[in-house]
Amino acid sequence: MTSLQQLTQEAKALANGQWAPTEAESETARQLQICNACRYCEGFCAVFPAMTRRLSFAQADIHFMANLCHNCGACLHACQYAPPHDFAVNIPKVMAQVRGQTYAQYAWPAPLGQLYQRNGLTLSLALAVGLALFLWLAQQGQASSTGNFYSIFPHNLLVSMFAPVFLFAVLALALGVRRFWQDITPATSGTALTAPAAAEATHDVLRLKYLDGGHGEGCNNADDEFTLARRRAHHLTFYGFMLCFAATSVATLYHYALNLPAPYDLPSLPKLLGVVGGISLTMGTAGLFKLKLQRHPEQGDAAQKPMDLGFIALLFLISVSGLGLWLARSHASMPTWLAVHLGAVMALFATLPYNKFAHGIFRTASLLRHAVEKRQPNPIGLGSD
Template identity: 45%
Template structure:
């Protein structure tokens, strides 16, 4: 990790630890105030606990033009971005994505769209719905590695992160607490419960929390839809296409709508917010990720609406290549933040439990 980012984060964390004005703002400050000195691992953990709500910045009396020039959201955002690059595997690919993430995303989309379009030359002799254009076996052969390999890369990345932050052993209750916090997006309630002022200094709203939840739950619904379809196909011999009132469709349609709503909302908020309170160099890559996830949901919905028409022939490659690009870039794009945040929240839950157990009764 770049030394200047860490040095600046060290300086600001030490000042915040002495001040303690923001003690109840979010999960970052109780964790910060438990320490007397900060290792690089401590700062990496704090950075991945931070959801960049920016409430601490707007409340701080030591921001510019004060000589302390505090901007903790930016300092932690830059440490957070660097940590994802440092722990990513393979590291060289992460560095390449960091330099040219937008170009890589659109390049992969175009390349995979061409490949899927050419793959339709191998159309199966029989099949219904999407399988008229591409066999189930070919889809599995393409997407199984594209799903499993990024998971292995993320697992290797998280292993490095966990070692650096001194993760240690956790209990199921710690994981449960982390999942509750993530599902509720509790850090974006910002302590007082009025929401965060991400886009405007004096305006507290729950918009960012709700848009994040739309993306999270939409993604989970899509995963559940695919899993249910796989179960129906492989275990019960019920092959696609499925009717609307079937489990894959009842899960998949809202699973496509919610990420579209969430990513569009988050991108809109990002255009209104001050880029200097985050990691400015990552702004373009983060917007590209939001657009990519929007494309996954939107093309899936349009493809479903076009079922039975000639448009499926060109919509199917477009949707499949956006999904494939999303999977392959997951370990190096903003998607990785969900896994790191879960790890950070789990470690924080374990730390809280340890402190609670060590107190005399």
């Protein structure tokens, strides 16, 4: 799409009342215009090459680039127009504000999008504690076999409890990101996804490429010091979560396909994946929690901090309680650990479509579209990818 076509479409949209920009969207467009004239940060991350392909910024462009941003903070610390300059350019902050709006705007069902504003640390922990208490009370008076929590909650009962919640979460996230993809595709060349673009984006996602600050030294602390701590904590959290998910998937295969019911212990594959994943997830979430508390409020959207901390806290509780459940498998405290673990997992599943988990889904979609767009000719002939 040429810049003239884009400007024409924007004018028509505004004339028809189809897009009334929010304060965060208007501020993002203003700051990107300043950045487009400066170009000092052009090589920092995917946002700035994408920016140089545009002369103006419609809603779809802003949503696309906001979810490309990894909030590393490098551009804020390098910017000569950052606060207290009169231009007050703070790309990480306005991008974070817009990202929060996109999560709510594309939420499915739409009325539940408001949960993004309420899904904070207190709500997340209260839900986990409430569910754990319910499960603990439900098991009172039941005899259990040592090391076998299926004697407390049978396998089929757990499946009937967790499968509907998990499937709803997957459906809600899929429908939300589908709408997001449909909206940003015309703004990012409109070209279909190709195998090379998908491979590049997958590589960037798995490496967390854009958490290196654009120079390989990592994100900025409040005192301008570069650190890879945030990238490492993200890696530990992401791969720890994926290993735990793989452990559950392999255990499901063992149960249904190989007729090998739980419980499993080392050195079985489900337990090996679960223990390594649990340790990694514990370390990663503890690191993220600490970094989130220490980060300067100008490096993100302070209003989203409770939601961020709530999501991290649930993951931490799941990993710690999962490891505790395994270590206490032959102890009288095993039923309590089981109730805490299942309560935390169910709380995570219930809030999954409306908590910070969405940022990984939307960011992946934006990286895919960026990998497609950068392979097309620059419509305004400026900048480079």
